[in-house]
Amino acid sequence: MTSAGEAAELTRRPFTGRRLRFGDVSLQAVAGAAAAVATVLVGLIAWKVTAGAWPAIRRYGISFVWTNSWNPLPGHELYGAASFLFGTAVTSLGALLLAAPLAIGIAIYLTEIAPRLLRGPVTALVETLAAVPSVVIGLWGILVLGPVLRSDIEPSLHRALGFVPLFGPPSTTGSSIFTAIVVLTMMILPIVSSITRELFLGVPQDQKEGALALGSTHWEMVRGVMFPYARGGIAAALILGLGRALGEAIAVTQVIGGIAGGTGIHWNLFATSDTLASKIASSYQGATTNLQLASLVYLGLILLVFSLLINFFAQRIVRRGARRQGVGANRGALG
Amino acid sequence: MSITIEPTVKVEPRRKELPPRERLERIFHVEDLDALYSGKPAVKSVTMEIYRNLVTAIIGPSGCGKSTFIRCLNRMNDLVAGFSMTGTIRYHGQDICGADIDPVAVRRHIGMVFQRPNPFPKSIYDNVAWGLRVLGMKDSLDDRVERALMQAALWDEVKDRLKASALSLSGGQQQRLCIARAIAVEPDVVLMDEPASALDPIATSAIEQLMNDLKREYTFVIVTHNMQQAARVADMTAFFSISRGNEGQRFGQLVEYDATRKIFTAPSDSRTEDYVTGRFG
Amino acid sequence: MSAHGITRADLQAVNLPRRRLVNRLMQALATLAAAIAVAALVLIVWSVAKRGASALNLDLLTRDPAPFSFTPVKQGLENAFVGSLVLVGLATAMALPVGLLVAVYLTEYARPAIRSSVSLVLDVLNGVPAIVIGIFVYGLLVLGHGQSGWAGAFALACLMLPLVTRSTMEVLVLVPSSLREASLGLGIPRWRTTLSIVLPQTIGGVVTGTVLAVARIAGETAPLLFTSSIVGSQTSWSPTHALQSVPVAIFELSEQADPGSHARAWAAAFVLLLFILFTSLAGRWVATRNRRRLSTSR
Numbered sequence: 001m002t003s004a005g006e007a008a009e010l011t012r013r014p015f016t017g018r019r020l021r022f023g024d025v026s027l028q029a030v031a032g033a034a035a036a037v038a039t040v041l042v043g044l045i046a047w048k049v050t051a052g053a054w055p056a057i058r059r060y061g062i063s064f065v066w067t068n069s070w071n072p073l074p075g076h077e078l079y080g081a082a083s084f085l086f087g088t089a090v091t092s093l094g095a096l097l098l099a100a101p102l103a104i105g106i107a108i109y110l111t112e113i114a115p116r117l118l119r120g121p122v123t124a125l126v127e128t129l130a131a132v133p134s135v136v137i138g139l140w141g142i143l144v145l146g147p148v149l150r151s152d153i154e155p156s157l158h159r160a161l162g163f164v165p166l167f168g169p170p171s172t173t174g175s176s177i178f179t180a181i182v183v184l185t186m187m188i189l190p191i192v193s194s195i196t197r198e199l200f201l202g203v204p205q206d207q208k209e210g211a212l213a214l215g216s217t218h219w220e221m222v223r224g225v226m227f228p229y230a231r232g233g234i235a236a237a238l239i240l241g242l243g244r245a246l247g248e249a250i251a252v253t254q255v256i257g258g259i260a261g262g263t264g265i266h267w268n269l270f271a272t273s274d275t276l277a278s279k280i281a282s283s284y285q286g287a288t289t290n291l292q293l294a295s296l297v298y299l300g301l302i303l304l305v306f307s308l309l310i311n312f313f314a315q316r317i318v319r320r321g322a323r324r325q326g327v328g329a330n331r332g333a334l335g
Numbered sequence: 336m337s338i339t340i341e342p343t344v345k346v347e348p349r350r351k352e353l354p355p356r357e358r359l360e361r362i363f364h365v366e367d368l369d370a371l372y373s374g375k376p377a378v379k380s381v382t383m384e385i386y387r388n389l390v391t392a393i394i395g396p397s398g399c400g401k402s403t404f405i406r407c408l409n410r411m412n413d414l415v416a417g418f419s420m421t422g423t424i425r426y427h428g429q430d431i432c433g434a435d436i437d438p439v440a441v442r443r444h445i446g447m448v449f450q451r452p453n454p455f456p457k458s459i460y461d462n463v464a465w466g467l468r469v470l471g472m473k474d475s476l477d478d479r480v481e482r483a484l485m486q487a488a489l490w491d492e493v494k495d496r497l498k499a500s501a502l503s504l505s506g507g508q509q510q511r512l513c514i515a516r517a518i519a520v521e522p523d524v525v526l527m528d529e530p531a532s533a534l535d536p537i538a539t540s541a542i543e544q545l546m547n548d549l550k551r552e553y554t555f556v557i558v559t560h561n562m563q564q565a566a567r568v569a570d571m572t573a574f575f576s577i578s579r580g581n582e583g584q585r586f587g588q589l590v591e592y593d594a595t596r597k598i599f600t601a602p603s604d605s606r607t608e609d610y611v612t613g614r615f616g
Numbered sequence: 617m618s619a620h621g622i623t624r625a626d627l628q629a630v631n632l633p634r635r636r637l638v639n640r641l642m643q644a645l646a647t648l649a650a651a652i653a654v655a656a657l658v659l660i661v662w663s664v665a666k667r668g669a670s671a672l673n674l675d676l677l678t679r680d681p682a683p684f685s686f687t688p689v690k691q692g693l694e695n696a697f698v699g700s701l702v703l704v705g706l707a708t709a710m711a712l713p714v715g716l717l718v719a720v721y722l723t724e725y726a727r728p729a730i731r732s733s734v735s736l737v738l739d740v741l742n743g744v745p746a747i748v749i750g751i752f753v754y755g756l757l758v759l760g761h762g763q764s765g766w767a768g769a770f771a772l773a774c775l776m777l778p779l780v781t782r783s784t785m786e787v788l789v790l791v792p793s794s795l796r797e798a799s800l801g802l803g804i805p806r807w808r809t810t811l812s813i814v815l816p817q818t819i820g821g822v823v824t825g826t827v828l829a830v831a832r833i834a835g836e837t838a839p840l841l842f843t844s845s846i847v848g849s850q851t852s853w854s855p856t857h858a859l860q861s862v863p864v865a866i867f868e869l870s871e872q873a874d875p876g877s878h879a880r881a882w883a884a885a886f887v888l889l890l891f892i893l894f895t896s897l898a899g900r901w902v903a904t905r906n907r908r909r910l911s912t913s914r
Contacts, residue, residue: 004723004731004789023807031721034714035730038777039737045744048755105649113646116416122650124897129657131896133835135863136664136885139870143878144663186656193653206453210513213411214466214520215443217639224465225455247745250837250863254870277747281841300751304744311743437636 049304052297055290064298070263070279072292079295081276081302083263088275088303090177091252092245095184100238102185103192108222110193111200123197130190138254141183146174146255154178154270168268175257178269183251188241195237199230236317243310247303249277258282276303353570353594359386362524362554363408364425370403373417376586377403381422383573383592385524390546390555392569392595394562396610399575400587401558405526408556409445410438443470446522450529452509454501454516459484459493462501462512466520483519486552487511488545507538514545518553525549527557531564543568562611565595572598574607661889668886671879676887681849688876693884695851699765699859703844704834706769706855707776712826714773715780716815722781723788724810742778749774750839758843765855768844772833779832783825787818787906820906827899831892837863862888 050057056064056079067080110123154170161167170176203226211221227234257272274282276299287293353359363385370378378400385391393401403412410431412418423430431441454462463480467473480497484490489511493504501512510530517525527546531539546555546568559565565572573592577585591598591607602608679692718738722731749771757767791814799809840861847860862884869881 004726004785008723008725008727008731021805021807023805027807027810028721028725031717031725034717035721035726035734037714038718038741038781039734041774041777042737042741042744044756045741045748045752048752049748052751052755102649102652105646106653108642109646109650113643114650122654125657126650126653128893128896129653129660131831131892132657132660133837133863133888133892135835135837135866135870136889137660139866139881139885140660140663142870143882144659186660189653189656204453206449206451207455209411209414209447210449210453210455210516211465212414213409213442213447213449214469214516215439215441215446216466216469217439217635219639219642220469220635222642224469228456243743247747249745249747250867254867277745277838280747280751281838284842285845297751297755300748304748307743307745307748308740311740315739439636 046304049297049301053294053301055294056298057294057301059291060295060298064295065302068263068265072288074289077289077291079292079298080263081299083259083265084274084276084279084299085302086265087177087256087259087273088246088277090269090273091180091184091256091275092242094177094181094269095188095245096238096242098181098185099188099192099241103189103196103237103241104234106189106193107196107200108226110197112218112222123194127190127194129186130194134187134248134251135254137183137187138251141179141251141255142175145182146179148174149176149179149182150174158270165267166269168266168270170270171257171272173257173272175255175272176270177256177273180252180256180273180275181269183255184245184248187248187251188244191244192237192241195240196230196234199233199237200226203229232317232320236314239310239314239317243307243314246310247277247307249281253278253281276300353389359389361385362387362427363556364423364428365408366423366425368404368407368420368422368424370400370407370412370420371418372403372415374419375584376580378575378587378589379578381589383589385554385556386571387554388550388552389570390550390557390568391571391573392565393556393558393573393575394560394565394610395575395587395590396577397560398585398587399577401560401575402528403587404575405528405556405558406447408524409447409526410441411447413438443520444523445526446517446520446524447526447528448510448513448517448530451533452506452513454504454509454512456500456502458498459501459504459512460497463516463519466516470520472520479519483515484512486518486545486549487515488541488548489515505538507534507541510534510538510542511545514542518549522553524554524556527555529558529560532560539564562599566599569595571595574598574602574604574610576606576610664882664885664889667879667882668884668889671883672886673883676880676883680851683849684874691880693860693862693865693880695847695849696860696862696865696884697887698851698853699844699847700834700861700863702765702853702855702859703769703772703840703861704830706765707772707833708826708830710769710773711776711780711829715777716784716822718777718781719784719788720810720815723785724814738778738781741774742782745838746775746836747838747841750842753839754842763842763844763846763858765844765857765859768840768859768861769855771839771843772836775833775836775839776829779829780822780825783828784818784822787821787825788814790821791817820902820909824899824903824906827895827902831895831899834895835863835888835892837867840864841867 060067060079064080065085066082067078068082069078069080070083071078106126110119110126114122150170150173154176157167158170207225207229208221211225212218216224252275256274256278258278259272259274280296280299280303283292284296287296361384365384366382368378368381369376381404393405395401406412407420407424412420420432424432426441426445430436455465457465460480463483464476467476467479472479481490481494484493489508492508493499501509504512510533514525514530531542534542543564546557549555557569571592572595574590575587576590578588579585591602591604593603598607599611602611675690675692676694677692677697678694679690680695681693682689682691718734722734726734753767753771753774757764757770795813795817796809799813800806804813841864844858844861845864847858852859866881866884866888869877869884872878
């Protein structure tokens with residue numbers, strides 16, 4: 001197997017004294033151009049999105065982020081991202097909260113508990129969940145999940161726990177923050193569980209045997225040896241899942257219903273709402289003025305910034321975890 | 336057929352003679368043990384007894400099933416897919432392979448130190464303390480940790496940096512830490528699977544010295560491919576060799592088991608003699 | 617010392633009840649989690665299959681959508697299926713060559729510093745949400761010119777590029793350096809070596825990577841909302857104006873209130889899901905087979 005570096009070394013040094021072949025120069029130039037295109041593309045994305053949002057940026061500045069309003073009435077136009085930031089935060093964090101224990105549980109099941117014959121098929125099934133397109137999950141969410149939640153689950157939860165503002169009166173359509181959280185959980189579950197599963201598979205066998213030989217139960221071994229080993233990677237997996245949830249526009253648009261009255265920050269999980277992504281997706285076609293369009297793009301810019309930050313943090317954690325696992329650092333922090 | 340030979344391996348002359356067999360307390364009684372991986376035998380028909388407060392060495396060429404045998408004693412082979420066994424292993428008279436026996440409880444009393452040091456990626460203190468906490472021996476934790484590290488002859492070297500990562504220790508120190516970890520939970524028997532094979536000679540002799548000092552409290556069973564080591568540390572030695580079956584399979588069998596002095600100076604079986612004089616293996 | 621007097625009870629399962637209970641409980645919870653995940657998948661696939669299959673008929677693929685009428689009228693989504701075909705095909709045609717070239721550049725030519733920066737850039741591109749890509753292409757190609765199939769295909773190509781590049785790089789590094797050395801040693805120029813010796817070894821992996829990327833973008837809706845969604849109901853093969861696509865059609869139909877629209881949405885979702893599941897599984901199966909073949913032949 002060649003490392004990418006070796007391959008480059010092999011082919012980069014020109015033979016001294018020879019004329020450079022036309023073919024060599026062209027291939028390298030064309031390939032280099034392609035790489036440049038990819039790089040330029042990313043810069044272009046950042047530029048175009050900022051440019052598209054510019055009228056709104058110029059008008060509102062950074063206060064757009066905490067303004068809680070979306071009023072398209074001519075003469076009274078005022079736009080702000082606050083409600084949608086809130087909706088994004090609640091749905092993404094809610095999905096993460098549900099998905100994290102489920103994904104870790106699935107990973108433990110697939111690496112430690114499942115009978116060997118079942119491991120392959122069940123792993124394939126869980127990863128197939130990732131292949132289902134979001135629009136299909138959204139369709140299922142509107143027409144199957146939503147009605148069930150509306151008629152059975154949400155009313156029972158409201159009756160039982162209605163004193164907590166989280167569990168207020170259910171919406172009439174079955175679309176709600178809660179439905180969106182369930183749908184998002186299903187979408188990020190495969191990513192988080194497959195990364196966690198790989199991490200658990202990488203725990204050295206002798207570590208596990210060392211713990212079991214002391215007379216610990218299987219769970220005590222998992223908790224004492226496997227979790228600490230995989231901790232950094234699980235954090236990265238969760239962050240990646242969060243990024244996926246943040247950016248999901250379609251399925252969320254289908255099941256979240258849109259905020260009654262345009263904007264509003266409220267705590268009722270069973271009411272309808274909007275996220276940054278769903279607001280963009282649902283309002284884009286009906287955008288009437290330039291300012292409204294620019295404000296929608298501004299929402300997209302905020303979304304882009306968050307996604308980039310999240311990717312950056314996930315990479316940082318992965319790199320920091322790799323450093324710790326490597327040559328023994330002089331810290332007992334994992335105790 | 337007893338042959339007296341020129342010993343190629345020097346048995347420690349100051350070693351105390353063993354008391355007669357009847358006066359030794361029996362800890363393990365293995366009877367007709369067959370161990371198989373996915374139906375293929377690794378060892379067959381092993382019958383032997385292991386005695387309290389002695390160091391018992393298992394020697395033999397590669398592939399004779401020494402590790403397989405020792406891992407049966409604390410049910411560690413349960414972790415290997417496709418493993419099966421027949422026969423009985425009586426520990427203090429109880430068959431530890433019975434259906435109602437919990438391997439977790441067995442391992443509480445029969446500890447193990449592995450070939451390559453495998454300390455947890457935790458601090459030195461926490462490596463020793465983890466087992467104690469899990470098993471509910473949390474009273475006077477500091478004292479227990481200190482005692483275990485002292486018994487493993489590691490205390491002086493690490494007492495000022497108990498919170499440092501265990502991975503910052505040298506190989507020999509890490510292995511002594513693993514020994515401390517194993518004896519901290521007060522086992523009855525300590526199994527050692529080639530504990531010094533990954534270590535340099537100085538670290539090796541430190542571990543051999545440890546076994547000698549600690550056998551007053553614990554019973555050691557050690558697998559080693561190093562005959563000289565067996566001669567140095569072991570009171571009893573068991574020699575396993577590779578046999579061939581009718582269908583051509585290879586598996587290990589116990590050939591001879593006796594006091595170390597006898598094995599190395601006057602073995603009864605010619606296969607043993609061939610091995611200890613270096614004619615093969 | 618716990619040495620003497622170890623009784624049978626010490627070794628039996630009845631001892632240490634609390635720790636065993638916790639162990640069993642955690643085992644049950646983990647199994648439950650896996651069951652929930654499998655159940656979720658089965659539920660969705662079952663719903664789509666049941667409702668989709670019952671609404672599936674040849675009209676779906678051969679007729680165009682009809683305006684709303686009170687009497688049921690034969691209609692279908694031919695424009696969406698044809699449109700998806702064109703869009704995905706064009707996107708692949710755009711992304712595949714560029715992805716191949718970028719992968720070749722990164723593995724064969726680039727200095728380590730450049731390789732890590734461009735890889736970083738590709739990771740960033742991979743992390744941009746699909747809807748932001750939609751906004752980007754909207755600003756780049758749609759504003760002032762109107763929507764078009766080209767714009768939609770370009771948006772999908774942006775999503776495909778990091779996937780194709782990464783999977784091609786993975787197979788390129790698997791080609792043994794001895795192969796390159798043998799070719800260069802014969803005096804064959806670098807460019808010929810790369811194109812005629814190295815790349816052909818990677819065809820299996822490239823095909824798999826492309827198939828998996830196609831499965832990914834076949835179901836993408838968000839980028840197309842901005843670039844290729846305002847469409848007529850006539851089937852068209854020309855990308856100069858906006859083309860309907862299956863995911864966008866499902867999205868629009870799902871927002872309607874009438875059961876006829878829902879039925880068509882289920883049917884289209886059924887076909888889409890079948891396509892995606894089939895290509896994903898086939899792609900992954902071929903990938904494992906290729907990986908096994910490559911690793912044993914070395």
